[in-house]
Amino acid sequence: MFQPGGGEWSTQQQAFERVAGPQIHVAFHASHARERTRCSRGRGIRVPPGIAERRQDRVKKLASEGMERGRLRIYVGYAPGVGKTFAMLDEARRRRARGTDVVLAAVDTHGRQEVSAQTRGLEVASRRSDADGTPTEEMDVDAVLARRPEVAVVDELAHTNAAGSRNGHRWQDVEELLAAGIDVVSTVNIHHLESLHDVIEGITGEAPADTVPDALVRDADQLELVDMTPQALQRRLAHGNVFPPERMDAALARTFRVENLARLRELSLVWMADRVDEELRAGPSPARGSEPATARERILVAVQGRPEDEPVVRRAARMAARRGGELIAVHVIPGAGRDDAPQLEPVRELVRQVGGRFEEVVGARVPDAILELARTEGITQVVVGAGRRSRFRGFFGRSVVLDVIRGSGPIDVHVISHEPTSQRPRVTGRVATGLSSDRQLIAAVAGAIVLVGLTTAVAALDRQMALSTIMLLYLTVVIGIAFGGGLRPAIPAAVVSALLINWFFTPPVHTWKVANPEDVVALVVFVVVAASVSILVDREARHRAEAQRRGAEAEALARLTARVAAEGDPLPELVEHARTTFGVDAVSVLRRREDGDHEGGNDSGWVREA
Template identity: 45%
Template sequence: MARGQLRIYLGAAPGVGKTYAMLAEGLRRRSRGTDVVIGLVEPHGRRVTAALAEGLETVPRRSITYRGGAFTEMDLDAVLARHPEVALVDELAHTNVPGSRNARRWQDVAELLDAGIDVVSTLNIQHLESLNDVVEQITGIRQQETIPDDVVRRADQIELVDMTPEALRRRMVHGNVYPPDRVETALTHYFRPGNLTALRELALLWVADRVEEVQQRYRTEHGIADPWETRERIVVGLRGDPRDQALIRRAARIAARTPGSDLLAVHVVGSEAAVAADAGRLAESRALVESGGGTLHQLIGDDVAEALVRFAEAENATQIVLGATPRGPLVAALAGEAVSTKVVRLAGATDVHIVTRRPDADLGRPIRRPRRSGRGPVVPVLVLIGLAGVLAALRVGFGPGAAGALVAGLVADLLAVLAIAAAGGLWPAVVAAVVAVLLTAVFLGPPVSAGLLALGVLGVIAVAAGTAVDRADRATRRAARAAAVAAALRSLTTAVVDGRDHLPVLLEQIRELLGLASVSLLAHDGAAVEPRWFVVASTGADAPEHPEDGDVEVPVGATGALVGRGRALGPTDEDVFLACAAQLEVLLRRVPADAGAGREAEAEVTRSAVLLILGRALRALLADVRSAVDTLGTPGGSPAQVQEGMTRMNRLVTELLDVSRLDAGALDVRLRTVDLDDVLVTALDELGPAASGVAVGIGDDVPVVVTDAAVLSRAVSTVVADALRRGAGAAPPSITVEAAPGKVDVRIVDRAGYELDDRAEHATRLAADLTEAAGGTMRVLPSPGGRTVVLTVPRAERPRTA
């Protein structure tokens, strides 16, 4: 059964109008034909609110005796038995009277949602668990009734009911909130203007977080890379050394100047990192960042600057804060482009703040020498120029061809070659050996034999030293890559422990680590030729549906693949991606064998029952067709009977194929933006003349939806065909379409009675499975003369493109 949707009206304080807004929403939905009941409303003596509630059906409360007193609570069992489409339940954070089934009202609401009932509720900002201490500091009152933040964040819709402190205090004075005897006390204590202003700001900021999530999804879908400065989001780059503490505090002060801004600390792990990060240092940095309300993220990347900028663009950051150590021109030339300089060059419209860091000598941490490719020919050229100067001085001091000058020159050549080999590796050292011998010949003029001997000796030394340096450098890179893979797996393993069954969460962790736009876990049907691929789980915008849709792909088991889209990965990133795929493969194998056997047994029972039902129906149809064929040559025989029987038989065979494909996971589904009128026309065309009496009501302003048109039309035709079969002589079914925020409902009113036979039960299950495969949900509700089947599909967030 599909889970219901939760809508919450959030307010800054009592009396802003949350309950009134909830009741008004209930009346609006009822006017559109939705079955709405009041599960529980607390009017608190407010006449206008109580009058509004009288216009809706109310489920009587349950009476509970506790410590000699009589109390009433929402009758959860009665609401579940009534099973409306929408239930209005006030005060989500309320604590139930002891003796109730659940300790908290939000747990009651969770049961209603699990039963497929939509719930509209209310909540004050001070009841959020994460804000409890803040509210106590503001008001001096500690809230005893709190609700976990994640319960509220999982709501499908959160609407802020806003009111200025002055307007709320006027309502208090007019007696619209509390009785007259409580007004003065409330105005001088909890409802002081400063308290209300602070609570209102808390509510606005908390709701802004949800709005930010929607905005980020929109930017991703539309490929918008430039930051939108709707709020300040500050990214601070960390090196993993003791100086990070001061950098974090500086970034926190920048964030504090703009209330509501976000602080995101980032540490990039990869072979390009200049300082090997210490796990203890990072833990200290994480604690400091979180104490300031920020978060720390660990990324994988060969290039620190590119990884930082890529993360800032993905998070819509407005500022990047980096630390930089002052370097002289010579050091800058030797070490190549600094990370801070490259970030400034790549950041585009994002502001970059460079914080000067003193080169503390007491860090006690080994700093890796700069990468050779970052320096190019600077070091070899400088060394050879110095060698030429030394040889020129020897020529002046000893004269050309002097034995002492030759010995000193060869020593200088040797030192120069060793220096260049250490800086540049094998081939720069070999070239330097040749150039050193030529310089020695030019300045000191040794005999030819001595020159050839010197060239051979220096060549051997250059090859040996350069090869050793190259091997050491490759070992360093391998160690750095291994550290990057280990860091990624540590982070992924933590996510697995926190929620091993939430594949989208794990994929989001992988996507963030590698800076990809989207990641999909795919599986195929095992066919050797042209296998069909299916999306097991995905995250990000435009997630790949086939291996060829991505920029990187690695296998997961025998029939799976982990596919990423967004950028090409370097060697380190590819190693991490492969390690993540291996971790996912291990995770997927951890499903207990007994649970798998139980599901297989249950599926086998269901499959057997369905095949038995369809087998009996097919045999009956064959008998009808044979009888119709026998009457063709007799008076009164009609080819139409044979045609009708063949149509019904074709439909049964199609249903058998659908059951088989659904069971094997081989139903070809491609979710796209489609028009519902095309889906309904296709569904009714499949039914032929029998569907001529079906009434269809669909407005011109119904939005496009995200679904598989062919699969959804099969679901619709399955429900309508079963209603027509059972309702011979009754009013034909009707189809209406209703749009709601985030979804569109297709309502099929079945007037064929309440009793369902085996065929009807099978058709209902098949339609539900087809709807779910098409990306939607299905509910069955009682209605006059029969039932109403509601197929709900998500509406498209952007117009359909050709």
């Protein structure tokens, strides 16, 4: 085992060597203060309404009392069993020997005798009890806060708390301890990081159930990588030193394959190297003094509020973390329509967890709104997702991805390929029609193909079908076109259908003449009915899109109201929200003078407030 600084091995370290095998400990210490991102509740658990808000209120209250925030040290591993908990407890014993007040707030030994031996002589905090008084394995945050140790040892940062807990995840409990000025030593596996969720699923075939926001781990004051070769870890597993045999299932067996462990180990080493590189870029060097090496990257990722946005956001978050840049996600409300809010909320939550900022803007055209925000915010790179549907739309009409690339100018554009995870109703549109031009074009092309096919099939029957039946068939096609594309493709389809009926099926055939006056009336009625149905369908689409637009505005206003209410000074929040929503470079707030004294030649009676 190698530790920076050298020194002889202690008896505990030698025991650890026997238990864990050859190891490398790589320590990474944060040397500069970072602005900590407020983390919202994690994914994978339903938290009762109000719990997250109450936790944030408690954190704010503790911060407002002038307490210095505690320091966070995290032992990072690439898989269970590499020795994170042992290393964490070893540090707790060293601190205890130096006279530091240390309390074990939450430690799971997993039945390992060597790890259990490390807890002897250390104070263990009481665990939380259920309403009926039954003790649980969950950490009692109130008891730790009341005890107020100098250092709290909290194992498994990504642990999901049991139902009824004050917080959904253990990392939220740690946030409260840090806000109270208590130093925390914890552990986490690399596969629990939110930004690596899709990468881990690709390696192991299983999506991690519990995740930790990247911002919390990245902003830790100290990160230490606990490493072990995959072969040594497999030997530990075979000897029962990681999990008892009854706990091994197919999922764990697949994770602990040598090739999977090697890939997870490589991922952890690369992630830690990125953190070291990020620290070096942020800190001064003798060659350049206090100036940074390069301007900070700002990465903008466009989202639609769909499940397939998640891998795109995670990829953008990894790019931002690797470059030490800022991540901004944008959702464009396209004038007359928008995606449903329940589809957008998980994406907004994911952006918060990976340490990004979420913005919503209104724009008649999605590509223009994305590029306008990119130029306003000084974005250096734009990330957009593209699936099969995007390529299909690019063939038949305009494509958001292609338009962004064409108008990006000096801004780099990254196109991330993804497959749609579910088919959901699309509600997009323009103010003029309520239906998108792509949808109208596709409906027109599909309608033309169906009309040609219908005419060929009916003509092949050699007039074995009555004229009224033929008209009903064509009317059905026109109604289908109206539902698919609205008024614009349906009206021409109705006229073309009447002409086809006249030419092929109304005596005398293959002429524009109509011998029977009743057929003339039938053709006129056909066109009127088809046009009327098309108008009704188009009007309904307009009303639906307008209702969704108003609902989107009301929802945005409600979210802004909640954010303003949570801030002590709401004016900066209002100004910033107005600037990003309307895509302007600057916003000024003016206040009318009440004393009537107009200084500086300003006769309007208004003064600038912000």
